[in-house]
Amino acid sequence: MALALWLIASASAVAAGPNLAAISGVRIGENAGQTRFVLDFDRAVDYSLTIMANPYRAVITLPAVQWQLLPGVGRSGRGLVQNFRYGAWQKDSFRLVLELNGPAKAMAVRWLPPGADNKAHRLVLDLQKINAADFKAQNFGAYQPAEVVATKPPAPKPAPSNQAASAPAMPEPPKPVEYKTIVVDAGHGGVDPGAIGIRDSYEKNITLAVAQELAASLRRNPQYRVILTRERDVFVPLAERRQIARNAKADLFISIHADHHTNRATRGASVYTLSEKASDAESAKLAEQENKADLLGGLENLSDNEAVSNILLDLVQQETVGHASLFGSLLVRKFSQDPAIEVLSNPLRSAGFVVLRSPDVPSVLVELGFLSNAQDESALNRPEYRRRLAMGLVLAVDAYFAKIQPHSNGGTAEAR
Numbered sequence: 001m002a003l004a005l006w007l008i009a010s011a012s013a014v015a016a017g018p019n020l021a022a023i024s025g026v027r028i029g030e031n032a033g034q035t036r037f038v039l040d041f042d043r044a045v046d047y048s049l050t051i052m053a054n055p056y057r058a059v060i061t062l063p064a065v066q067w068q069l070l071p072g073v074g075r076s077g078r079g080l081v082q083n084f085r086y087g088a089w090q091k092d093s094f095r096l097v098l099e100l101n102g103p104a105k106a107m108a109v110r111w112l113p114p115g116a117d118n119k120a121h122r123l124v125l126d127l128q129k130i131n132a133a134d135f136k137a138q139n140f141g142a143y144q145p146a147e148v149v150a151t152k153p154p155a156p157k158p159a160p161s162n163q164a165a166s167a168p169a170m171p172e173p174p175k176p177v178e179y180k181t182i183v184v185d186a187g188h189g190g191v192d193p194g195a196i197g198i199r200d201s202y203e204k205n206i207t208l209a210v211a212q213e214l215a216a217s218l219r220r221n222p223q224y225r226v227i228l229t230r231e232r233d234v235f236v237p238l239a240e241r242r243q244i245a246r247n248a249k250a251d252l253f254i255s256i257h258a259d260h261h262t263n264r265a266t267r268g269a270s271v272y273t274l275s276e277k278a279s280d281a282e283s284a285k286l287a288e289q290e291n292k293a294d295l296l297g298g299l300e301n302l303s304d305n306e307a308v309s310n311i312l313l314d315l316v317q318q319e320t321v322g323h324a325s326l327f328g329s330l331l332v333r334k335f336s337q338d339p340a341i342e343v344l345s346n347p348l349r350s351a352g353f354v355v356l357r358s359p360d361v362p363s364v365l366v367e368l369g370f371l372s373n374a375q376d377e378s379a380l381n382r383p384e385y386r387r388r389l390a391m392g393l394v395l396a397v398d399a400y401f402a403k404i405q406p407h408s409n410g411g412t413a414e415a416r
Contacts, residue, residue, distance in 0.1 A: 020064055020065055020066045021041050021042060021063070022042045022067075023039055023066070024041070024068045024069070025039070025120065026038070026039060028081055030078055030080075034126060034129075035080040035126070036124065036125070036127075037058075038124050039060075040120035041122070046062070046141070047060060047061065047123060048139070048140065048141035049061075049109055049125065049139070050140075051100075051104065051105070052137050053137070055100075055295065056103055056135075057295075058097075058100060058104070058106070060096040060097075060123075061095050062093065062094045062095070063092065063143065067094075077098075077099075080104050080129055081099070083099050084097060085296065087189070087193070087233060088191070088233055088235060089145060089190055089191055089234070090145055090235060092146060095190070095191045097191055100127070102129060103129070103130050103131065103135040104130060105127070107126040108125075109124070109125050109140045111124075112124055178223070180223060181224075181251050182227070182251065183226075183228075183361075184211045184228050184254050185228075185230075185241050185253065185254065185256060186210070186228065186256055187204070187256055187257040188204040188207060188257075188293060189207075189230050189235050190234045191235050191296070191297050191298065192235055192296040192297045194207070196260075196371065197371030198373075198374060198377060201377050201381055203257065203258045205233070206258050206368070206386075207256045207258060208230070208233065209383075210386050210389055211228055212231070213387055214254070214256070214390040214393050214394065217390050217394045225248075227248050229244050237293075237294050237297065238354045239294075241255070242361075242363075245361045245363070246358055251361075252361070252363075252397065252400070253356075253362065253363040254363075254393065255355050255363070255364070255365040255366065257290070257367050257368065258367065260371055260372045261370050263372075264374070266344075266370055266373060267344075267369060267373040268343045268376070269343050269367060269389070270347040270349055271328040271332055271347060271366050271367075272349050272353060272365040272366075273321060273328050273349075274350065274352065274353060274356040274357060275350035278349075278351035278352065283351040284351055286351060287353045291353065320359060320362050321362075324363055324364050325348075326404075327396060327400045328348050329348055330400050331366065331393065335389075335392045337392075338388055338391075366393070368380060
């Protein structure tokens with residue numbers, strides 16, 4: 001069947017990276033209820049395709065590739081493809097997520113070699129609209145990305161003793177430095193752009209820039225050990241972000257985000273802690289949206305219940321949330337003391353964020369501002385403003401650790 005194809009984008013002048021296949025074109029067409037999605041490559045590569053529900057989407061996973069298309073591609077679609085997102089996916093792989101506007105079945109998935117009228121290798125997906133009752137998940141291709149394991153970071157080594165091994169009297173070994181481990185989480189990334197501003201700023205880029213600024217500032221203090229959940233534009237599942245903090249035995253977890261609101265006049269920073277019941281309707285809505293990050297990245301809609309079923313009733317969790325609330329209040333105070341930083345009214349809030357559900361790590365989610373507000377978006381794109389936000393966070397971290405002291409059993413308690 002011939003399908004009239006609508007050209008979405010063509011190749012830009014970006015050069016392909018060494019040894020990476022390049023995607024140079026994307027096309028979508030429709031005819032008689034069938035939609036064709038075509039990717040142009042400079043060579044054939046391995047792939048896998050999964051079509052799933054809740055929500056309906058088609059997920060194409062590839063080895064790492066060079067995306068040679070103009071920015072903004074994917075913001076619109078055609079036929080069954082409502083829109084699509086793309087980006088780095090975990091370790092050395094790439095993912096496209098096609099958001100479908102209803103149940104669909106793949107009628108054909110195939111590679112087409114270069115021909116007389118097209119010099120590209122083409123991955124072609126034909127989708128047919130079906131009834132919801134007839135929908136079944138489908139899998140094609142055999143590509144599997146390398147497994148990513150959230151490993152425990154190595155513990156800092158104590159400084160070696162300057163005493164010679166042959167000295168007659170061996171001094172007592174120096175006490176190990178008591179580091180405070182802080183995990184800084186740049187929200188979203190890779191295939192999940194997060195909020196998109198009115199001037200097309202991507203939340204994932206702003207959060208990464210602030211996280212890197214914060215990490216660099218914290219590392220100037222030799223008593224802080226800082227770990228980033230991501231250091232580049234790559235997708236990291238929510239549970240893995242939590243696990244990185246738990247494996248590191250983190251003393252504090254800070255997840256950095258930028259919000260979006262239907263009211264463009266709304267602006268200002270806010271801080272969220274974990275709660276079974278949201279502090280207000282907007283917080284509940286925000287948590288619901290943020291908790292969909294894994295779906296946006298093309299993961300299955302896995303239940304998190306087994307990990308958190310009664311977690312908030314546990315005494316350890318209660319203490320953890322208490323410490324998170326202490327840090328949150330200190331951060332709001334530091335932000336409010338900077339005249340350049342706009343803060344929401346009632347800025348300390350709570351809701352059921354999946355990324356904050358670590359039973360043993362005090363965790364907060366910081367919304368730096370609203371990309372739906374022109375002033376906030378402009379400020380968040382300025383390096384100087386991001387430095388001020390990072391400095392407010394550093395001051396809050398310093399104040400937080402000054403207020404807590406070690407228990408004899410190795411835990412922490414607020415200093416009296």
